[in-house]
Amino acid sequence: MGTINAITQVTGTGVFVRGDDIDTDRIIPATFLRCVTFDGLGECAFHGERFREDGTSRDHIVDQPQHQGASILVVDENFGCGSSREHAPQALMRFGFKAIVGGSFADIFFGNSTTLGIPCVCMESQDRARLARMVQDTPDAEITVNIDALTITVGTETLPVTLRNSARQALLSGRYDPLNQLIEAKEKVAETASALSYV
Amino acid sequence: MRPCLASTLSDPGCDQYTSSFCGRRTLGKSLFAKVWDAHEVQVMPNGQSQLLIGLHLIHEVTSPQAFGMLRERRLDVPYPGLTFATVDHIVPTTNLALPWEDAIAQKMYEALQSNCSDFGITYFGPGSGNQGIVHVVGPEQGLTRPGLTIACGDSHTATHGAFGTIAFGIGTTQVRDVLATQTMAIERPRLRRINVDGALQPGVTAKDIILHIIKTLGVKGGVGSAYEYGGTTIEALSMEERMSICNMSIEGGARCGYINPDDVTFEFLKGRPHSPTGPAWEEAVAKWRKWASDPDAEYNDVVNFAAEDIEPTVTWGITPGQGIGISKCVPSPDTLPEAERDIAEEALAHTRFIAGHPLKGQPVDVCFIGSCTNGRLSDFRAAARLLKGRKVKAGVRALAVPGSEQVDAAARAEGLDVIFREAGFEWRLPGCSMCLAMNPDKLVGDQVCASSSNRNFIGRQGSATGRTVLMSPLMVVAAAITGAVADVREVCDVKTL
Numbered sequence: 001m002g003t004i005n006a007i008t009q010v011t012g013t014g015v016f017v018r019g020d021d022i023d024t025d026r027i028i029p030a031t032f033l034r035c036v037t038f039d040g041l042g043e044c045a046f047h048g049e050r051f052r053e054d055g056t057s058r059d060h061i062v063d064q065p066q067h068q069g070a071s072i073l074v075v076d077e078n079f080g081c082g083s084s085r086e087h088a089p090q091a092l093m094r095f096g097f098k099a100i101v102g103g104s105f106a107d108i109f110f111g112n113s114t115t116l117g118i119p120c121v122c123m124e125s126q127d128r129a130r131l132a133r134m135v136q137d138t139p140d141a142e143i144t145v146n147i148d149a150l151t152i153t154v155g156t157e158t159l160p161v162t163l164r165n166s167a168r169q170a171l172l173s174g175r176y177d178p179l180n181q182l183i184e185a186k187e188k189v190a191e192t193a194s195a196l197s198y199v
Numbered sequence: 200m201r202p203c204l205a206s207t208l209s210d211p212g213c214d215q216y217t218s219s220f221c222g223r224r225t226l227g228k229s230l231f232a233k234v235w236d237a238h239e240v241q242v243m244p245n246g247q248s249q250l251l252i253g254l255h256l257i258h259e260v261t262s263p264q265a266f267g268m269l270r271e272r273r274l275d276v277p278y279p280g281l282t283f284a285t286v287d288h289i290v291p292t293t294n295l296a297l298p299w300e301d302a303i304a305q306k307m308y309e310a311l312q313s314n315c316s317d318f319g320i321t322y323f324g325p326g327s328g329n330q331g332i333v334h335v336v337g338p339e340q341g342l343t344r345p346g347l348t349i350a351c352g353d354s355h356t357a358t359h360g361a362f363g364t365i366a367f368g369i370g371t372t373q374v375r376d377v378l379a380t381q382t383m384a385i386e387r388p389r390l391r392r393i394n395v396d397g398a399l400q401p402g403v404t405a406k407d408i409i410l411h412i413i414k415t416l417g418v419k420g421g422v423g424s425a426y427e428y429g430g431t432t433i434e435a436l437s438m439e440e441r442m443s444i445c446n447m448s449i450e451g452g453a454r455c456g457y458i459n460p461d462d463v464t465f466e467f468l469k470g471r472p473h474s475p476t477g478p479a480w481e482e483a484v485a486k487w488r489k490w491a492s493d494p495d496a497e498y499n500d501v502v503n504f505a506a507e508d509i510e511p512t513v514t515w516g517i518t519p520g521q522g523i524g525i526s527k528c529v530p531s532p533d534t535l536p537e538a539e540r541d542i543a544e545e546a547l548a549h550t551r552f553i554a555g556h557p558l559k560g561q562p563v564d565v566c567f568i569g570s571c572t573n574g575r576l577s578d579f580r581a582a583a584r585l586l587k588g589r590k591v592k593a594g595v596r597a598l599a600v601p602g603s604e605q606v607d608a609a610a611r612a613e614g615l616d617v618i619f620r621e622a623g624f625e626w627r628l629p630g631c632s633m634c635l636a637m638n639p640d641k642l643v644g645d646q647v648c649a650s651s652s653n654r655n656f657i658g659r660q661g662s663a664t665g666r667t668v669l670m671s672p673l674m675v676v677a678a679a680i681t682g683a684v685a686d687v688r689e690v691c692d693v694k695t696l
Contacts (some may be wrong), residue, residue, distance in 0.1 A: 002531070018544045019541070019542065019545060020538075020541060021418055021419070021517075021518050021542055023518075023654075023656045025635075025654070025657070025659050026656065026657055026658065029658050029663075030288075030635045030636060030637045030659075030661075031661070033260050033261075033288075033637060034301070034303040034304055034307065034637060035263075035303065035307075036263035036264070036306060036307060037263075037264060037267065037269070038264055038371075039662070048657065048658040048663040051322050052663075053662075053663060063275070070266055077419065077538070078392070078418060078419040078422070081418060081419065081452065081518075082449075082450075082653075082654060082656060083353075083354050083356065084261070084352060084353060084354040084356075084369060084370055085260075085261065085370070086261070086264075086352075086369035086370030086371040086372060087371075089370075095441075102423065104419060104423060106419070106420075106422065106451075106452060106456075107388075107423065107454050108354060108369070108370065111370065112224055112370035112372065112373075113251055114670050115240075115370065115372045115373070116372070118330075118567040131229070131531055142668065159686075163247075164386070165246060166245040166246045166247045166386050169244065169245035169246065170245045170247075172243070174398070175244070175245070177372070178243065178247070178249075178376065178383075178384040179375070179376055179379065181243055181244075181249070181273075181384070182376055182379070182382050182383070182384065183238055183248055183274075183379065184382040185249055185380075185382070186240055186277075186380070187250075188240045188241055188249075189251060189380060189381060191380055191383065192237075192238065192239075192240045192251045192477070193251055194236070194409070195237075196237060196251070196253065198251070198253055198278070199276065199279060
């Protein structure tokens with residue numbers, strides 16, 4: 001809540017979840033939205049793909065032993081499309097992901113993730129394919145996503161990433177949760193509302 | 200005519216399709232710019248805008264945590280009169296008597312009621328005559344009015360853009376922000392104008408227009424953009440049809456979508472419970488007219504479609520962009536652009552529809568008419584006209600779920616429920632129902648559903664192996680009668696519609 005902790009970089013091991021257009025229903029199926037808190041959502045991330053209908057594991061990549069503890073999720077294009085449910089980034093965060101690297105992100109998912117302090121950085125497809133290969137071949141390799149320098153470093157290799165400037169500024173300044181700033185403008189809000197005859 | 204895609208390549212575009220971007224010194228303003236500028240409280244240090252929200256709609260799924268955050272920080276709701284609530288996603292559609300079979304759903308339902316009562320928010324509950332899917336309720340109450348900024352913790356909030364509003368789907372933390380401050384932080388999107396011109400063929404509906412647009416521009420074609428829909432085809436649509444189009448803007452990746460307000464808009468709003476009356480009505484209409492885009496408004500790009508190119512459209516895959524005209528064949532992945540091949544293969548592995556063959560004739564198990572896309576009175580009227588005297592194919596489960604209690608009451612008053620029941624449909628109580636299957640209405644196993652809803656995502660309708668074919672309500676009727684995906688123009692007399 002209203003943290004002032006700047007996020008300048010995220011370091012950890014990675015896991016690559018393949019596929020374009022992974023929607024938020026796949027990230028967290030609607031049945032798990034039947035809740036009044038976000039607690040416990042982590043176990044439900046990618047549920048339909050991780051478990052069969054009888055509850056047995058499908059041995060999804062995120063459940064494989066070599067990727068246990070991974071905190072950097074590598075994905076493809078248009079990740080997080082569909083529903084605006086914040087339960088999606090909440091589930092990923094609670095599963096243990098601290099940053100997401102992809103080709104592109106759906107707008108609402110991107111905004112929801114940034115507000116939670118989860119950087120969603122974009123990578124050109126060739127670099128991303130390279131990163132995905134490294135993550136698969138060397139699952140214990142430490143990856144650093146640098147929000148300030150806009151790079152990803154794996155071992156001796158450094159690759160460029162992009163991040164919308166507003167999100168980068170919000171993360172670097174630690175003001176990715178905007179509530180305090182919004183509250184501070186209370187008087188200006190009242191002026192705008194009054195000019196529009198809302199109050 | 201091929202749509203002009205060249206203009207989608209760069210931002211801001213400056214090419215032959217960019218109607219007014221180049222060569223003029225002063226440009227008019229779009230509705231988007233007018234509404235945004237009027238609601239912008241300030242530009243924040245990171246470059247986002249703090250935007251005042253004129254209407255905030257909430258429901259039981261994405262609001263409880265937001266109220267929890269308010270309580271944790273001891274924050275109040277300073278503008279409770281600008282937030283309205285209803286319950287839609289988790290409501291059972293068979294029997295609302297308490298206790299509900301799903302205790303968690305009941306807890307969410309009760310949490311919304313007590314949150315609204317604690318913070319002084321108007322709540323449209325079941326039995327009030329005003330409950331329903333939040334995007335059906337806002338317009339029918341006259342709460343959705345031209346020139347507003349609207350936010351709701353639901354991605355289909357873009358629906359309200361049909362009235363010349365800019366309406367955003369938001370996450371729960373943003374719901375908290377709007378409750379606590381009546382504002383939210385958001386980056387200003389670019390603006391794309393989408394023109395659809397000409398006359399639609401009989402049997403082709405607003406749903407087909409938007410499915411056609413999404414299949415052409417792609418599910419991420421709109422990322423970072425607001426869509427303004429216009430042109431003679433759009434202008435000729437009713438408000439309910441316009442809502443179906445704006446509703447699915449998000450499926451094309453757009454942040455929001457809207458249509459400029461006109462006499463059709465004002466006529467719809469006249470006499471609604473929250474609409475102005477007497478002299479205030481005329482004043483309101485005069486004000487609303489001014490929000491519309493100027494004729495020389497500035498757009499980042501313009502895309503053109505011809506109505507005559509659009510046929511009844513169905514989806515064959517797992518994204519709303521994977522669509523085809525009903526006369527066409529399911530594409531073979533190797534014939535698609537490279538970027539679409541992997542997802543096409545994934546889609547066909549899931550749906551097991553056969554590449555190179557038409558979807559027409561594919562047997563269906565379930566037919567669903569409802570949702571915030573197509574659960575309005577005009578949808579049921581049109582469907583009933585085709586369904587009257589016909590029967591749902593034996594073995595097909597068919598559900599009609601009105602979008603709101605008002606839709607339900609109006610449909611019953613016209614005897615539409617009887618037509619549906621006599622044909623073999625179940626006529627249910629209002630709610631989101633099988634669009635996202637958060638209530639007991641779910642597909643079972645790998646059932647195929649002909650659905651008037653908005654998403655064919657894997658697992659969307661409640662079964663991880665279920666298969667959804669998106670289509671218009673008319674096409675759902677044709678599927679229900681024949682027991683297979685069908686061309687409504689071949690099954691029914693669409694000329695009488």
